[in-house]
Amino acid sequence: MRAFITGGTGFIGANLVRLLLQQGYVVKALVRENSCLDNLTSLDVEIVRGDLNDRHLAQEMSDCQVLFHVAAQYSLWQSDRELLYRSNVLGTRNILSCARQAGIERTVYTSSVAAIGVNDGVAVNETYQSPVDKLVGYYKKSKYYAEQEAVKAVQQGQDIVIVNPSTPIGALDLKPTPTGEIIVRFLQRKMPFYVDTGLNLIDVKDVAWGHILALEKGITGDRYILGNQNLTFAQLLDKLAKITGLPAPKSTIPYWIPYSVAWLEESIFARLGKQPTIAIDGVRMSKQKMFYDATKAVSKLSLPQSSIDQALEDAVGWFSQRVKDEE
Template sequence: MKSLVTGATGFLGSAVMRCLLTAGHEVRVLVRPGSNRKNLENFQVEITEGDLLDHESLKRAVSGCDNLFHVAADYRLWVPDPQTMHEINVTGTQALIIAAAEAGLKRIIYTSSVATLGLNSDGLPADEETSANLATINGYYKRSKYQAEQIVKKLTDDHRLPLTIVNPSTPIGPGDVRPTPTGRIVVDTLMGRMPAYVNTGLNIAHVDDIAYGHLLAYQHGKPGERYILGGDNMMLLQILQTIDAINQVPVNRIRMPVNLMLPMAWCMEKIATFTHTEPRATLDSVQMAKKLMFFSSAKAQRELGYQYRPAIEALKDAIRWFKENGYCK
């Protein structure tokens, strides 16, 4: 049983790769030339070089495989050129799914995101039926993932593909080499760079639990269905205070009104256009902070047997990994 994993050099993709290896899958990984391969070290995987924008490399990658776990995505809250993100997340996804379908793969698991779902105005956790539309979604990343999921759904319906969609929430844990925007929150908190907070909320899950949810979706997921893979709903202040407690460094923080953050984020984005570094706050991320991004994994628990550990365990593992790998110097 050979499974192709995209995004295995990244955070969630590497966790999916490890999970599949533990489950006895033979794993091939699609890797861009020159990418950081730290997360592949010491794992027995077959490496094939390619790119989501190179359609011929996608055909070579799926050839001889039984399954596809498409985890790769351009996950950034700010990009100097949004078209590049669109091409990777939307056009590249479409090309890969078509290549997998033409190759006759038995199972396809597509990693979408809770970013494609709507949010409830009363703060109650959203589920797979909470609708969204492109006009109400903030940010290039969220819009690209929404568009990609719509294309994947249409391909699945039109061609009756053996494809299941999973919608991870916010993964936390070891192996966040870049790190991701959420991983930067953990590192910045450890480094004393989070003196203020906004009154928002996130759904936090251990990256290994989300990865195992991919395996469960492969084993039990229904074609054409989507499943939220999440964890605990937590206010941002609660997350920061939990990190402080684990780190044994209490911090007094001030609550920052969201609207006061907007001009600061605007300035950070303008500076980023000259420095070419991702800003710590963006206009889109501040706009998102106006709502509680809470989600329910009840469907995945009921239909897949999905379970998740307490969020504090995810934060402990992330903190340990960041410290051991020199991110907190």
């Protein structure tokens, strides 16, 4: 089986590429011209240079049977609104169109729980949908509209299964993701306070399995939340403290403080040429506990539910090793 994958250099994509190779797939990976290939080094993967909006991708996919569209632009900066729409919405539209032209038999589209939204700390499942105007920030909105591109393609007869990962953790978090950044800051002792929020965590290896299981067992047009354990931020920090032996911050910070800093940086200082360090939308998201229910994926796809503690240990070990390698 030949698989075409977008986003193979990213966190989820790199773990998925490894699993596909282990399962005997031949893998072709689309990467941007300026992408770092560290996550694909020494892997038997055919590299295709290009962009999500390239029209010639149908030709590149023509010798593959399945597509995993994992790539997405992630940014919480309000100035990246157009980039997010172009990459996530228009890019998804183009990729799915190229897949249809190439005769791809089945596609797994990587959406996000960001597209589903939240419900005041109540764990929601695939049947829930926040009104789009309630989705915080242009990134979440772009993932919602990108998922609608997949829905429209299904209505036109394309075989697509949608997966909605929650917050993956583990190794190969190269950029890193916002959650990876939390772990890095914790290790560097740069987190004196924390915000009162919550996340649904899942081992990134389970997310990779969820993609293959969706390919094999998913119902066309259905969405499947790939998640595991809901944790408050305080519970997450306590787990990191036990793993690392470092003390967890004990005090929360009032919402208005990071919001005020973010507003000043993005609204005022950025216009003066200063690179902002805190995103307004990131602070706004932190007001919400982002809890999800992955029962459907567990029962219908047999999604693994590996230990979150072990996944955090994997992440801590990987980040610690990267720091040593860079010294």
